[in-house]
Amino acid sequence: MEEVANEAALVVALKNGEEWAFETVVRVYGGRLLAVARRYVRCDEDASDVLQSAYLSAFRAMAHFEGSAQLSTWLHRIVVNTALMKLRTRRRKPEESIDDLLPSFQEDGHHVEQFSDWAAPADVIMERRETRQTVRSCIDRLPDGYRTVLLLRDIEERSTQEVADLMRLTTTAVKVRLHRARQALSTLLRQELAPEDQGRNVRQQAGIKGT
Amino acid sequence: MTCRELTSFIADYLAGELQADTRVAFERHLSRCPNCVQYVADYRRAVDLGQRVYAHDEEPVTDVPDDLVAAILAARGGKFAPD
Structure with a gap:
């Protein structure tokens, strides 16, 4: 996972709602998270949707983020959960056979x-x-x-x-x-x-x- | 144990979760069936490769496109800005 110089400071800024922190957390962690979303949903458009929903969930839940967890790990799990939700909603056809x-x-x-x-x-x-x-x-x-x-x-x-x-x-x-x-x-x-x-x-x- | 049965036990075998008597039968079959040896080797390689191509340094990562960054920040501002 990417490192930011001072993750603790970034977390504090996010909890305080400082604008720069939101952009930083999207730019620093977003690339890798987008790749993770793509593994699950495969198409770029759906991956972008997943990334956006995941960040919005994360921002909403920021107050509950525990300092003991790594921010990147926490975001990763939110992206995976969001991608699974996306897959559930788009699964209309019977599953392909292997x-x-x-x-x-x-x-x-x-x-x-x-x-x-x-x-x-x-x-x-x-x-x-x-x-x-x-x-x-x-x-x-x-x-x-x-x-x-x-x-x-x-x-x-x-x-x-x-x-x-x-x-x-x-x-x-x-x-x-x-x-x-x-x-x-x-x-x-x-x-x-x-x-x-x-x-x-x-x-x-x-x-x-x-x- | 037949090839078909052996195949159904591969995952448990690799996870070390086979009962002792089944493991013995599994290994006895492998000792005289080169085709199953190859099948198990291919299976292990598939698992290994899957894990390694997604290891941290292996997956290509691109920056989040600017318009997506903007969309995320706008969605936050629109819905959650304190005003």
Whole structure:
């Protein structure tokens, strides 16, 4: 999180309603918070809406902000909660299926696909900006209900119970979604990052459409 | 344990939450099924990469556009200014 020289002074100024403090808190923390909002809602317009609502909630709740918490952490949580609310209100269509990205099995329980080692350790993928962006875009392609659970559990490291409460799901449903989201992400990464021949091979065997 | 069953236990296995007898069966299956070894390795890599691309220094961050800053401050002023 970005640091400001004197966060305590900024908090005091916010509580006192000093104009400069509001602009500072938006400019200093807003960029990162906008990126967080975008992870959840995916489109820029919705992310801007989320950022605006989140800041307004934060300003309203400023009196209750405890000095013991970090301002950036507190704002981050408000943004995530606001983004989840946004996702709930815009979810009109039935959720996209990710079955095509899950493994298939023969009747005797064996995998249908043969998984070849596509030999790109995480460190190698992390070295290049391009491949890091590919990973993010694969996460973006997961349907809302799966992406959200993956972000909250694996990236935010919230507990299963906390995610269940936030998303109004049972803990079992959270576990199932997390597992499916990771499996789907794994398939997408193989499609996007495996060397051409191996990736294609896997796609053909899995009967998955190319992107 | 079949490949299908093993697959359903991966998350619990990685979280260290499998019962001892299930863990033993899981590991026994892995010891003779290279395809599942690869599947589990891909799964772990997906989790690892997801975590790392969103680590603090990895995600590209842009400044909040000026018009959005202005909109946020105006919304606050409009609704909450003491006048």
